[in-house]
Amino acid sequence: MELPSDYDEGLSTRKATYKQYAQAIPGAFGIQKADKAPCRLACPAGLNVQGYVQMVKEGKYKEALDIIMEDLPLPGVLGRICPHGCEDACRRCEVDDPVAIRDLKRLAADQFDPRKIEIECAEKRDEKVAIIGSGPAGLSAAYQLAKNGIMSTIFESLPQTGGMLRVGIPDHRLPPEVLDQDIEIITNLGVEIKTETPLGPDMTVEDLLKDYKAVYLALGAHKGIELGVPGENANGVRQGVDFLRELNLTGNVEVGKKVAIIGGGNVAIDVARSAVRMGAEEVTILYRRTRAEMPAWEEEILAAEAEGTQLTYLAAPQEILVEDGRVTGVRCIKMELGEPDSSGRRRPVPIPGSEYDIEIDQLIPAIGQRPDLSAIEDIADIDFSRWGTTEVDPVTYATGCEGVFAGGDLQTGPWVAIGAIAAGKEAAESITRYIEGKDMAEGREPIVNENPVYRPVPDNEEKQARAKMPELPVKEREGNFNEVELGYEEGAGKSEAARCLNCGYCCECYQCVDACLANAIDHSQEIVEKEIDIGSVVLCPGNNIYDPSNLDEFYLYNSNPNVLTSLEFERILSASGPTMGHLVRPSDEKEPKKIAWLQCVGSRDQNQCGNSYCSSVCCTYAVKESMIAKEHAGEDLDCAVFYMDIRTFGKDYEKYYLRARDKDGVRFVKARVHTITEDRETRDLIIRYADESGNIQNETFDMVVLSVGLQISDSTVELAERLDIELNQHKFAATDPFSPVETSRPGVYTSGVFQGPKDIPSSVTEASAAACAAGGKLAEGRDTCTKKVEKPEQLDVSEQDPRIGVFVCNCGVNIAGIIDVKELVDYAQTLPNVVFATENLFTCSQDSQENMKTMIKENNLTRVVVSACSPKTHEPIFMDTLEDCGLNKYLFEMANIRNQDSWSHSHDPEKATEKAKELVRMAVARAITLKSLEEKVIPVNKRALVIGGGPAGMNAALGIADQGFEVVLVEKEKELGGMARNLHHTIEGGDIQAYINKLKEDVTGNDKVKVLTDARLTAFEGYKGNFTTNIEVGSEKDFQSVDHGVIIVATGAKEYKPTEYLYGDDDRIVTQVELGDLLEDKGTSDLDTVVMIQCVGSRGEEMQECSRICCQNAVKNALAIKKQNPETQVFILNRDIRTYGLLEDYYQEARKAGVIFIRYDADNPPVVDKSSDGISVTVKDHVLQQDVEITADLLTLSAGVRPADTEELSGIMKFNRNPEGYFIEAHVKLRPVDMPSDGVFLCGTAHGPKLISESIAQAQAAASRAITMLSQDSLKLSAITAKVETDHCVKCLTCVRACPFEVPAFNTEVKVIEIDEAICHGCGVCACVCPRQTIQLSNYEDDQLMSKIDALLAEG
């Protein structure tokens, strides 16, 4: 089953059984399912239609029949005559016409003999069942009973088997051989059919119950209903069912020359078409309503007409005209349609006086049948309805008489064959339970699903005509009963089957169940509701991307395949993507020469999409995509990014942008593109835009990438409603700037894009922050739900000769399908020191592990080699098993004969087997050389040192203290608060001073936190879990030495002191922070004009980076000025306005409030002059294309951010800084608050410029990360470290110089090189550079590597 791959954004396909992507966690497969498909629900017998249709599509006819015959023993018959209610329910009708389900069933039965299908039957039981009637109900019951191990005898009154299937349907629709063949399926199971054995005085139900445990009545409805008009007893009047029965049993029947048939059902049509074939000259069907109400199938009516049958509508017989006891005509009355009756069809009403006569010589009523009850009407306890049908329990089909069940037309009145088959199946279930003495009704109530969920009909599903059934030409049908419908050709059938929309995703063909050798697939799994007691909830449901289909008229996303979303483009660039990383455009798979990115699609757009916020990430990802595209396609690729403001505000992002622009030649065009048009022939895309000077440009591109924004999905909104979480106007979780990861509901926390649009590093940071906040409430419960693993004491095997066991994995068929595993095991046994070798189906399975333990112990193994898959994924499992047996886990080696062999050499099994032998030989050779290694355990000092007492430091300290650990908080100033002491309000209006005062109280009042103010660090040493830091406190420089397990660095940043724009020369020129003070103290309502200049000391030569916070600061202060006096003119001179995320709201507000934003070029900055009138600022206006001079009362410089004190600290603590002086994290995305040295964490503006809310989140994150270490009593160090053999060392210090982590050190006291295993990373560089080879890297010692090389080449 192929479905569009969500991972590849629909650019490739995947199966319904799938793993989300190669690196997905958990790395397991799942099966995508929806509710049962409507076709299956519409089928009375519940056939798995989707399943067999998919099998037909694949040409797997046997498998199709396997599925069909689960429920239906007569595939050839039903494949011809089923009225296919399933097709009416088919959702393909929403696209064009339903899938020809019935005809596909027939194709399966045509292509594979259903008699050859193996039917699994339970063990035979002694009890027997009698079935009356060999029609579909009786046959189905017998079939299902046989599958349950219960044998039955069918008693048939007629001379031939099949009931109404045999005698009610003419051969041109159902050839008798087909019916015979299908019945054989049932008799092959041991079911006996006795013909000409009617129920009656000679054989009563009572008699049968003596020999049979149960009786199933399936007599059918074979008695035609009379018209109830005069003349019905005349010669030449014949019931339709009687007519067909005689014809079908004898091959002949009396037919008149002029035949009239009364009725509008399939029987009427069957009679008509048979009469034509038997030589009638004129055949007319009289029907009292119109064609629209006719119950006969449309295709049958058409066929009848084609063959010459006349249809007369709105005519009812009034009297049969008789002469000499023989029919001569029929008197009809014209009808008209009145009000709808109980069936919903309009009731026919006679038109008085409209009688007319038709001349005929035979009249065949076919207006319905009813059961003949003569043989059963006297049985006590069986009740009958007023329509002459038998009453049964609606679920069990049991009659009132014990042991007697009934079904089929006998119970329902005349109905479809598939209904009778369903009834027979249900009865068989009841009878089985009855015989087994079980409750017959339990668990069988029908489950009604009012709102089924199906795979949505794909928007772009193309119309495709339904395959036409080939038919015998009308000419060739004359005078014979040859089958008219000829069945599909294979090709036509397969493409017809491919029209199925797979409503249920998985088609439940159960092929996977057969294929999975580990028996891991369970299709019966149901959704289970569980209740879990929890103390906190963290919500990180993530986001959707904006769907640009809504803007198709502007961007052609739906109509032109070369317009992609940025996410689709990412997949095209990916090595694991649909084109394996080959950059080609979808329409013609040509390599593009020109690609355009359109920014802000689904962001910053109130009018078209309604997402007015900025999505924060699109500018940077567009920069990235353009650079990678150039990497893939070469420098000649022309990349143009159309943008409003470039918002590369994150750490190092500005440098990245500059590299793209200045080094890689990506063009950045400031223009919002309104509409794209296309060249229909080439499918190139034409972008029309106004450049900065207002001139209209047209440019043609091969591809366009829409930089789509982030938004919250409807399902997340629903989730928030269910959890009673407040959302803001943009549907992100509402949070407070001072508690950024707390939702409106106490105890519920959030992180990631649900909190607001953000990039991966910020999301990961917030995730840790949420863990900290959630963990604070759970600290008491720490370790109360954990279990401790007990390991036996380790055996010393160092003195023993290695005894190696080799375990070769089949990995189901993954390995065994290619490599001769038996041969490999035999080979392994011949290798030196191998005392045991075996194979496993799945070596990693739990039972194999248990078995491995036994083998290790029984054979006294001292080394284990597993020849299977990748040690990357599976080594830990096997190492654990070794430890369970008292073996050191490093006495283990893996040979990867799957990823490196059977998977990579599937085309050459012989060579693959040879290679497997080599790999095992190499592994065994290395195993001999392996040594036991000890992983050193070091204790953890459970105290944290936090450096810096600003909001970040204080939050980090509280986060750790809240979880019960001691903290020493060091602040260099006399007072806590840091830079925040100089700030007043957040842009949201949060009172920073009130917040800081509260924080100070909390910190100083917390008995776990020791605050040292006016303190300086003087020395620092140690490693993770065990640091010592010396601190001098106060003017007296009191010495304190603090032992601690972790450090959090939160030394903060300060405002840049400008040297440009006459700052310092005039009181009327201030920074934003100073303006903040002014607004707070004196106010600005007396000012007429205020000018602000952005990017002062940022994005320049001295400081390339963006300071991130200045744009919002300017907007915040501008709004405050406007609030104090709306008449004050405010100009913000900027290069790009970077009010990212939800800050965009305030930018919009400022524009509405009349703040004027003027863009200037970095190359042409504003010119500032002062005079007694004011400060004059001259700037070139891009729109007006001329210089504008503004005379301001106040000039505010948006001075950037600078790190505080990082230089001094990095000197003492040896922490790495970037060129701007900010500390560097261990990994931007994976470890955003860890520093490269273990046990050291980073937060706040010491990491880079950020808002107070972002600093708080980062501080909580650092606390959380620190706690992962503090909460452990001891740490296990890797045993794979370098060791010096000091006796041979000549102290050349090469290792000291070579180590990338400065680990080897010369101990001047004892005069030896020491390598501290607590800080060794195990890369082995020192071992390689050591000229005397006195350093060895454990587990990778020289002889351990050379042993593999030797073994490989020994037999080469």
Added chain:
Amino acid sequence: MRLNYPTNIKIIRVPCTGKVDVMHMLGAINKGADGVYCVGCLEGSCHYNEGNLRCKERVNHVQTILEEVGIERDRVRMYNLSSGEGPTFAEYAKEMTEHIKNLGPNPLKNK
């Protein structure tokens, strides 16, 4: 991804290409390997800062030694790729195999 590459490639696992010694490469050639190549991280993204650059230097060194003793220097090579580049790995394996096939067997084999 189950990509195919020639069966003559056997992988020896090391923590970092910075752990691959001149001795290991020469040893392999001396014992009859037709070719040896080291596959490290992309330059600039070594997990251990610069192990791959050290390996590159050593490969160069080994090449010089081979040349001096009259063996094709190119029997030993260095390749770089990131862990996500399965197709490139297979491509390099094919490339190296083709290259070694063109050179013919190691003259030291069976000596």
